[in-house]
Amino acid sequence: MQLLSNYLKHHNTDLELVELIDTLMIACKEIALQLREGALAGVLGTTEDTNVQGETQKKLDVISNDVLKKVLLDNPLVRGIASEEEDDPVFGNPDGRFLVTFDPLDGSSNIDINVSVGTIFSILEAPKDATEDSVDMFLQSGRKQLAAGYVLYGPSAVLVMSTGQGVNMFTLAHTGDFLLTREQVQIPVQTGEFAINMSNHRFWEEPMRNYIDDLLKGSDGPRGKNYNMRWIASMVAEVHRVLTRGGLFTYPWDSRDPSKPGKLRLMYEGNPMSLLIEQAGGISSTCYGDILDVEPDHIHQRVSVALGSKEEVEALLGYHCEC
Ligand code: AHM
Ligand code: MG
Numbered sequence: 001m002q003l004l005s006n007y008l009k010h011h012n013t014d015l016e017l018v019e020l021i022d023t024l025m026i027a028c029k030e031i032a033l034q035l036r037e038g039a040l041a042g043v044l045g046t047t048e049d050t051n052v053q054g055e056t057q058k059k060l061d062v063i064s065n066d067v068l069k070k071v072l073l074d075n076p077l078v079r080g081i082a083s084e085e086e087d088d089p090v091f092g093n094p095d096g097r098f099l100v101t102f103d104p105l106d107g108s109s110n111i112d113i114n115v116s117v118g119t120i121f122s123i124l125e126a127p128k129d130a131t132e133d134s135v136d137m138f139l140q141s142g143r144k145q146l147a148a149g150y151v152l153y154g155p156s157a158v159l160v161m162s163t164g165q166g167v168n169m170f171t172l173a174h175t176g177d178f179l180l181t182r183e184q185v186q187i188p189v190q191t192g193e194f195a196i197n198m199s200n201h202r203f204w205e206e207p208m209r210n211y212i213d214d215l216l217k218g219s220d221g222p223r224g225k226n227y228n229m230r231w232i233a234s235m236v237a238e239v240h241r242v243l244t245r246g247g248l249f250t251y252p253w254d255s256r257d258p259s260k261p262g263k264l265r266l267m268y269e270g271n272p273m274s275l276l277i278e279q280a281g282g283i284s285s286t287c288y289g290d291i292l293d294v295e296p297d298h299i300h301q302r303v304s305v306a307l308g309s310k311e312e313v314e315a316l317l318g319y320h321c322e323c
Helices: 004-010 017-040 059-073 108-113 196-201 205-217 237-246 268-279 310-321
Strands: 046-050 056-058 078-081 098-106 117-125 147-153 158-162 168-172 179-182 194-195 248-251 284-285 303-310
Touching: 004 017, 004 179, 017 059, 017 098, 017 117, 017 147, 017 158, 017 168, 046 059, 056 059, 056 108, 059 078, 059 098, 059 108, 059 117, 098 268, 108 117, 117 179, 117 237, 117 303, 147 237, 147 268, 158 237, 179 284, 194 237, 196 205, 205 237, 205 310, 237 248, 237 268, 237 303, 248 310, 268 284, 268 303, 284 310, 303 310
Parallel strands: 078 098, 194 248
Antiparallel strands: 046 056, 098 117, 117 147, 147 158, 158 168, 168 179, 248 303, 284 303
16 A cells, blocks of 8 residues: 555655645644544533634634644745634745645534544645735635645544545555555446535525425436435535545525625635545536636635536536526
8 A cells, every 4th residue: 555645756746745745644643633532632622712704613623723733834835824713824934835725623513422524625836926925825716726635534534635636545544654545536427315404495595495305306306316315514524425425515505694605615615625526527516617716805705515426416507507
C-alpha cells in the first residue's frame, strides 16, 4: 500500500503542494486523536461562544480550528487561512504561495452522540499580484482550487482528496500514515438513495418539493422505482456515502431565512465537495448552475447544494428547468 506523499509524488503533484497536504494531515491526525479520546479528554460539550454564523461552538470546533490554524500558519508556504470558525481570514507568511480554507469539524452537532464528523479543506493559490493581505485574495471560484478534500473521522479516519486528477481515498493506519485504499473513485451514475432534511419540506422551492414528492411516490410515481432515504446531518459522512456507493445529497435553499441561500458555505463546504464530486463523475449544482462556477463575494457566503449520481442530479435539475 502506498503512502499519501509517495502516491502524490508518483503522480507528479507539485512538491510544495505535497508538503502543504502533509502539513494539513499533521493537524487532522491530532484532531482524530482528540476525537478518539472524547469524554476521556474532556473535549465533549459546548463552549459559551458563538461563531460568525451565529452557531454555538462545540469545544471540539474550537480545538480543531486552533490545531489547524497553528499547524498551517507555522508552514511558510501558507499565505493565509479562512475558517468557518474565524470571523476573518488569518494571514501567515506574506511570501507564502497558498491559501487554505476549511471547516475544521463539519457535522459537529454529531460529536456528543459519537456519530461521524470530518474536516473539509480547499487549497487555492494566492494571487501573485496581491501585495497586501486582504480577504479578496480568497474570493476565487471553485474551479481555481489546486486541491480539495476531507478527512472523515468515522470507524476509521479516511482522507478523500483530489488534486484535479481524480479522487483517491487514504486510510489512517495505526502507524500514523495515510495509506492509499481506493484509487480513482467513480460515483455510480444511477441511484435509488437520497438525502435531505425532510423537516424543511414546507420551506423549499416548488421544484424541490415536487421532485422529492415524486421520489416518495416510489414505484407508483413518475420515477417508477422505490427510493431509500438517509440523513446523517454530517455533510462529510453523506458525501462519503455518495462517493462510495452513489446517491443524491441536497441541502437546498429554503425560505426560513430568505437572506441565506442555503445552509452550507461555499468556500469551505460547497466548493471542496463539488471538486470531489465532479472529479468522480458526478454533478454538483446549486440547482441552477455548477457550484464550481459560482463567483464568491464573501468568505462565509452560503450556497444551495445538490450533488451526487449523474442521472439522479440531472433528474432533479430537470424539475428546476420546467419552472
Ligand atoms: P456545521 O458545519 O456547523 O456542522 O453545519 C453543516 C452541517 C452539515 O454537515 C449537514 O449537512 C448540515 O449541517 C445538517 O444540518 P441540519 O441540522 O439542518 O440537518
Ligand atoms: Mg460544516
